[in-house]
Amino acid sequence: MNTTQRTDQQTSADRRRRELLEAADRVVLRDGPHASMNAIAAEAGITKPILYRHFGDKGGLYAALAVRHTDALLASLRAALDAPAERRQRVESTLDTYLAAIEARPQVYRFLMHPAEGAGTPGDQSEQGFDVGRHSAPLLRRMGEELAQVIEERLDVGPGTQQLARVWGHGIVGMMHAAGDWWLGERPCPREELVRTLADLLWGRLAEAGDKAGGPGF
Amino acid sequence: MNTTQRTDQQTSADRRRRELLEAADRVVLRDGPHASMNAIAAEAGITKPILYRHFGDKGGLYAALAVRHTDALLASLRAALDAPAERRQRVESTLDTYLAAIEARPQVYRFLMHPAEGAGTPGDQSEQGFDVGRHSAPLLRRMGEELAQVIEERLDVGPGTQQLARVWGHGIVGMMHAAGDWWLGERPCPREELVRTLADLLWGRLAEAGDKAGGPGF
DNA sequence: ACTCGGTGTTACCGCAAGTAACACGCAGGG
DNA sequence: CCCTGCGTGTTACTTGCGGTAACACCGAGT
Known part of the structure; x- marks a missing residue:
């Protein structure tokens, strides 16, 4: 009864996942090795917690x-x-x-x-x-x-x-x-x-x- | 006039520096790759800003x-x-x-x-x-x-x-x-x-x- | 109409790097 | 004797990030 549901959800979640990964890829490609979770989320058009729901942690x-x-x-x-x-x-x-x-x-x-x-300029905090x-x-x-x-x-x-x-x-x-x-x-x-x-x-x-x-x- | 002063200060500063480095070494040897600046400073018996005065940044x-x-x-x-x-x-x-x-x-x-x-336990924050x-x-x-x-x-x-x-x-x-x-x-x-x-x-x-x-x- | 699961948000915590701004101790010079 | 520097130390803060809790919306099923 819920097999189609399951697969639908699965594929939907998978599609999301791929979109997020592609966004992450893009931001990595652009910003180099910095790439904070915030930046990736922004690039994907969403916010941090969703990333964490999909990938657990960084x-x-x-x-x-x-x-x-x-x-x-x-x-x-x-x-x-x-x-x-x-x-x-x-x-x-x-x-x-x-x-x-x-x-x-x-x-x-x-x-x-x-x-x-990264961490080019001394004021750059993005080193963590x-x-x-x-x-x-x-x-x-x-x-x-x-x-x-x-x-x-x-x-x-x-x-x-x-x-x-x-x-x-x-x-x-x-x-x-x-x-x-x-x-x-x-x-x-x-x-x-x-x-x-x-x-x-x-x-x-x-x-x-x-x-x-x-x-x-x- | 200030050559002896200079050298005195130099050696004094150098001695401090070495002591700090040895403390850092100790804490690295003990805590592994975590080793926050706070921990190193504590091991050396001092506080963070001194480390930054001596080494600029991490x-x-x-x-x-x-x-x-x-x-x-x-x-x-x-x-x-x-x-x-x-x-x-x-x-x-x-x-x-x-x-x-x-x-x-x-x-x-x-x-x-x-x-x-490091970052062994999932709750471990010390990953930056x-x-x-x-x-x-x-x-x-x-x-x-x-x-x-x-x-x-x-x-x-x-x-x-x-x-x-x-x-x-x-x-x-x-x-x-x-x-x-x-x-x-x-x-x-x-x-x-x-x-x-x-x-x-x-x-x-x-x-x-x-x-x-x-x-x-x- | 009413719940329910999924998707999204804001607002927050904890932590570590790094930085003022202030406080003590000790030379020398009026 | 005081007072001015200066080196050494401190406390208390800011910023930025990873990670999370709590709330808000919305479409589907009964």
């Missing part, structure tokens, strides 16, 4: 937002990872996919990774921001775990593969993230060069390189 | 704290990096030094990297914390730049060494950081194993590994 809204973007990014990454090509080529295109994503929407990226980085440990970490963690799974599934590295895959997954994601963060800030080189250099690093060129004359070597 | 205090710890950590890392041994050995001992440091003082580590991660983008990034950036310099000084990788060294420096630091963060949370294996696995990654075992039977490979 973490909930943030998590929902992060899930959206992370899902999209992960889909792209999976596509790059699954492409039919040489391993080196696949690694490069995966790196490139990630870097292209953060390059395309630096605001969103900064919001996801470094929330509450999100927490990061509980949200950006999960984002990176999720990428790390996904990559670990891919590595474990496809790579043959003898015994202890599972442990090794997870270490490598998180390590590679961290490498990608840190290098991308730095690159995004300084733009010292075109993207392809960064991709190539990182792939070189993963390909063991650090071990192969010779010592420079005069020093103790590295 | 970012200033945080930066001073971060510099302290980063300096200490960088000194250890430099020592490991400069040890007279094979390159692989030096890389492993550097990784181990970093991981041992974050293992020894996880509270401090979490404060530096993921401030404002620091920003991270302006502080944890500089910390990682600094490590990345240091490592880049070491790489550039000692490694011979042909033309474009400078750019490459910086990419690798930030990338390796990010790998270390992300893997360490994950490991610190889950403790899936002893430290030496993590160190060995990460070094293996840097040594190109990803490229060398064979495909697993049945999949498209990786």
Whole structure:
């Protein structure tokens, strides 16, 4: 008797939820990592308590937002990872996919990774921001775990593969993230060069390189 | 005429500053990443405005704290990096030094990297914390730049060494950081194993590994 | 007509960052 | 001896944010 009601309500609530998320997205895209609940509510044309009814608390809204973007990014990454090509080529295109994503929407990226980085003027009060440990970490963690799974599934590295895959997954994601963060800030080189250099690093060129004359070597 | 006065005041102010920093350190070590200005002031036996007179704002205090710890950590890392041994050995001992440091003082580590991660109980209001983008990034950036310099000084990788060294420096630091963060949370294996696995990654075992039977490979 | 669930509002609390404005103690100079 | 600076400390406040309680409207079902 109430199944249609249920579904109607569900979809109605879901639509609201999506609208709110899109509004939040817009305000994040515009205002960068500040984005107070008030601002988001205003952008959505409503007031704070509704946001809280839908998302519980700020973490909930943030998590929902992060899930959206992370899902999209992960889909792209999976596509790059699954492409039919040489391993080196696949690694490069995966790196490139990630870097292209953060390059395309630096605001969103900064919001996801470094929330509450605003606080430009000294009088700016808007510095009480999100927490990061509980949200950006999960984002990176999720990428790390996904990559670990891919590595474990496809790579043959003898015994202890599972442990090794997870270490490598998180390590590679961290490498990608840190290098991308730095690159995004300084733009010292075109993207392809960064991709190539990182792939070189993963390909063991650090071990192969010779010592420079005069020093103790590295 | 006022040179001695000046220096006296200077040293006096510096002593105060150090005392305040040590108090801040203590409260961070105890309370984890919460650490409100009030709490720090109370621990130091004084009140808020004095902290603000000494450090300007919370970012200033945080930066001073971060510099302290980063300096200490960088000194250890430099020592490991400069040890007279094979390159692989030096890389492993550097990784181990970093991981041992974050293992020894996880509270401090979490404060530096993921401030404002507390907020355990839902009723906990103490979630308005620091920003991270302006502080944890500089910390990682600094490590990345240091490592880049070491790489550039000692490694011979042909033309474009400078750019490459910086990419690798930030990338390796990010790998270390992300893997360490994950490991610190889950403790899936002893430290030496993590160190060995990460070094293996840097040594190109990803490229060398064979495909697993049945999949498209990786 | 009367309830009832959903959507929305205003008005408030608590907290933490940051800031006046005032108070004590102690040099030196009339 | 007093009084003027100045460094150090305080109390008491403002602002802005996250989060919540209590009330208001409105369309559907009986």
